[in-house]
Amino acid sequence: MLKKVNFTGRIDLPMEVLEASVSVDGGRSTLFLEWNLSGFGFDSAAQIWLEIRRAASYEYRREYLADFKKGLKSAMIDVTNMTDPLNLRLRLKVVLERENKKLLIGNLDNFVPRVPEDQTNQRGFLKIIEDKSLEVPWMMKYDGGEPTLVLSGKKNVYSVLKDQSHMFIPGILPEVVRQVCIWAAKDRDRENSELFAKWEKLFIDLGAKKSLFDADLDEEEFEAISYNDVLENAAICADEFSRRHSLLDQINSLYSVGQGDSNA
Amino acid sequence: MPNINVRSFTPAGSDAFKRLIQNKPQNIISEVKKLIKENSITLETGAVLELKSPRNRYDLARMLWEVFGSEGLLYPERRKIDLWNWVSAAYFETLMQSDARLDITKKIGGVDRWILSGDLLRDHRHLVSGPFFAYEANSGEPKRAMCQLATPVTQPGELVERISGKRNLASGPVCHLATLMYYDSEKNALRPGLTTPPGNPKKFSYYFTQIDRTMDYEGMTVEELLEVLPNNFDKWKKYAQRELAK
Numbered sequence: 001m002l003k004k005v006n007f008t009g010r011i012d013l014p015m016e017v018l019e020a021s022v023s024v025d026g027g028r029s030t031l032f033l034e035w036n037l038s039g040f041g042f043d044s045a046a047q048i049w050l051e052i053r054r055a056a057s058y059e060y061r062r063e064y065l066a067d068f069k070k071g072l073k074s075a076m077i078d079v080t081n082m083t084d085p086l087n088l089r090l091r092l093k094v095v096l097e098r099e100n101k102k103l104l105i106g107n108l109d110n111f112v113p114r115v116p117e118d119q120t121n122q123r124g125f126l127k128i129i130e131d132k133s134l135e136v137p138w139m140m141k142y143d144g145g146e147p148t149l150v151l152s153g154k155k156n157v158y159s160v161l162k163d164q165s166h167m168f169i170p171g172i173l174p175e176v177v178r179q180v181c182i183w184a185a186k187d188r189d190r191e192n193s194e195l196f197a198k199w200e201k202l203f204i205d206l207g208a209k210k211s212l213f214d215a216d217l218d219e220e221e222f223e224a225i226s227y228n229d230v231l232e233n234a235a236i237c238a239d240e241f242s243r244r245h246s247l248l249d250q251i252n253s254l255y256s257v258g259q260g261d262s263n264a
Numbered sequence: 265m266p267n268i269n270v271r272s273f274t275p276a277g278s279d280a281f282k283r284l285i286q287n288k289p290q291n292i293i294s295e296v297k298k299l300i301k302e303n304s305i306t307l308e309t310g311a312v313l314e315l316k317s318p319r320n321r322y323d324l325a326r327m328l329w330e331v332f333g334s335e336g337l338l339y340p341e342r343r344k345i346d347l348w349n350w351v352s353a354a355y356f357e358t359l360m361q362s363d364a365r366l367d368i369t370k371k372i373g374g375v376d377r378w379i380l381s382g383d384l385l386r387d388h389r390h391l392v393s394g395p396f397f398a399y400e401a402n403s404g405e406p407k408r409a410m411c412q413l414a415t416p417v418t419q420p421g422e423l424v425e426r427i428s429g430k431r432n433l434a435s436g437p438v439c440h441l442a443t444l445m446y447y448d449s450e451k452n453a454l455r456p457g458l459t460t461p462p463g464n465p466k467k468f469s470y471y472f473t474q475i476d477r478t479m480d481y482e483g484m485t486v487e488e489l490l491e492v493l494p495n496n497f498d499k500w501k502k503y504a505q506r507e508l509a510k
Contacts, residue, residue: 008478049483057343057384058401058431062482083343095480100488102480205346207275210304240275244382 011040011094013108018092020113022085029085031077031113033065035092037106043096044068046105051091052077054084086115125198126176138172140179145191147180147199177206178238185212185230188222206237268354270311270331270338272347277305281353282379288372296356306350311337315354317362321420322413324355324392325399325406332396334403342396345380352378352392359391363418371418388428391417398428401435407449409435411442414454423454426465430473432482438472441486444504445497455503462496471497 019034035048048065059082066072079085090113094106127146132153141148149172181203190196200213212225212233273281277299284295300306311331318324328351332342341347356378363371372378376389388394395413402409412428415421420428427433427442446458446465458464471494475481481489486508490501 010478049480051482053431058388058397058434060401060431060435062436093480093483095483100491102483102488104478104480107477204274204307 008103010104011042011106013037013040013092013094013106015108015111018090018108018111020090020111022079022088022113022115024085024116027080028078029080029082031079031085031088032074033077034074035065036073037068037094040106042068042094042106046094046096049093049095050075050077051093052079052082053089053091054082055087055089057083059083088113125195126180140176140183142183142187145187145189145193146195147176147183149176174238174242177202177241178234181208181234181237182230185225185233190215203233203237206240208233208237267312267314270309270313270347270354271300271306271350272309272341272344273350273353274305274307275346277302278346278349278379280305281349282375285372285375285378288369292368292372293357293360296353300350300353309338309341309347313351313354315358317358318417320414321395321398321417321424322406322410324417325395325413328392328396329399329403333400342400345382348380348390348393349378352390355392359418363416373418377418384431385429388424388434389420391420394420394424394428398424398434402439405440408440408443410447410449411439411445411454414447414452421454422459423465426469430469432476433469433472436482437484437486437489438481441489441504442468444486444507445500446503448503449507449510455500458500463498463500467496 017036021032023030023032031052033050037048045067047067050063050065052061052063053059061079061082063075063077065075079088082088090108090111092106092108092111093104095102096105097103127148129148129150130153131150134150134152134154136152138149138151141150180199184196184199184203187196203213204210209229212230217225280299281296284292284299289295313331314327316327318327330336332338338347360368360371365371374389376386377391380387380390380393388397395417398409398412399406406413412424412434415424423442423446427439433439433442442465445468446455447453448455459466461467472481475492479492481492484492486504490504493501
């Protein structure tokens with residue numbers, strides 16, 4: 001009969017013991033934590049530590065949370081100085097010092113904190129709104145020089161699309177990028193020039209030709225830009241956007257699988 | 265060497281540079297020089313960098329810290345792949361000239377050495393951003409990261425691969441311990457014979473991977489870590505103890 005023996009006495013903690021979320025208020029980002037480690041029988045001298053990493057990077061912070069004697073069960077940590085506070089991964093450690101060794105007696109790895117809904121996919125400058133009467137799942141509108149992604153409110157489409165970044169980013173945003181690029185190349189009014197500049201920078205960063213957005217073109221030169229050229233550049237941007245995000249997804253899933261294996 | 269206005273590649277620029285590295289044409293140095301000034305595939309950043317030939321990775325990281333470090337103009341941009349690809353292209357000629365090896369193909373090496381891909385498993389191999397990020401991860405005491413910074417820029421070596429390649433080892437007390445063991449602070453160089461077993465960097469990395477789920481080694485001091493290192497590291501532990509006693 002197979003018998004499991006836990007030589008180290010370490011407890012792999014379930015995700016339910018931790019609640020974590022990041023809030024962004026102006027320029028300040030704060031990580032809120034609540035944990036409940038009662039019932040695991042941890043030694044009262046043990047300490048609780050938190051390791052904070054930015055996903056897919058070497059950025060690392062280590063924070064002391066509490067010991068079991070103090071009985072604290074929540075904490076607030078300023079994470080403003082991390083490069084991307086909305087993309088953090090946490091590791092909760094319960095550590096007991098014995099004979100000059102810091103033994104890991106409890107471990108919860110690769111925990112993803114919740115982030116504000118409105119900032120999951122919209123951290124940049126794409127306005128997203130819900131329209132309960134929209135018959136198609138989504139469409140783009142360009143009012144006042146501002147591209148707006150309109151999601152249908154019917155049959156819960158809005159929350160399904162917007163709250164599930166694994167579907168939303170690879171499934172819809174590349175096409176949004178393509179459509180906005182076509183609009184930007186053909187828009188002469190530039191009613192919102194500040195916002196236009198942000199989109200222009202994004203498209204050039206994604207591989208579009210700078211000349212496509214040249215503000216100094218006269219009417220004749222502007223008309224001379226071929227629509228095929230615009231379409232081609234828009235497709236390049238969509239491809240590049242898609243490539244970058246699928247790569248990030250792959251890295252995240254590889255990391256998750258690796259952590260799962262270690263836990264086994 | 266002259267000051268240079270720092271630019272960033274567009275993705276098309278990074279691709280063009282990548283193709284040159286892959287194909288390694290005979291005139292690659294002049295081709296790369298043309299590429300970094302090409303307006304259609306580069307973007308202005310407003311920063312200026314002094315292109316000097318670095319003695320080693322530490323020297324390069326310090327130069328880059330002026331522009332990309334916490335007080336530098338490009339600090340907010342420091343995670344951008346196309347920016348680093350342009351900077352490595354800008355350093356290309358200088359680094360080729362600073363490497364005394366005759367075979368230019370070996371000097372150039374693989375794509376990972378010049379092009380960042382965003383892949384966590386390979387990006388530490390980038391010759392220019394690699395030293396910077398090792399320095400940044402230990403910026404409180406960068407000399408503690410000499411295990412990752414002591415070698416020539418174009419020949420990082422086995423120790424860099426083993427320490428920089430694992431994010432648990434690349435900063436904090438384990439990185440400091442590797443420096444104390446394998447780096448000779450008087451000679452400002454890595455100790456000879458460090459890749460020979462027992463106790464080589466490969467085993468060092470394996471050991472910490474092994475204890476990752478039983479010990480909180482990131483929270484231990486180097487003195488405590490020295491106590492838990494097994495006997496096959498004895499030769500290197502003695503060096504570390506001597507360095508600590510200085």
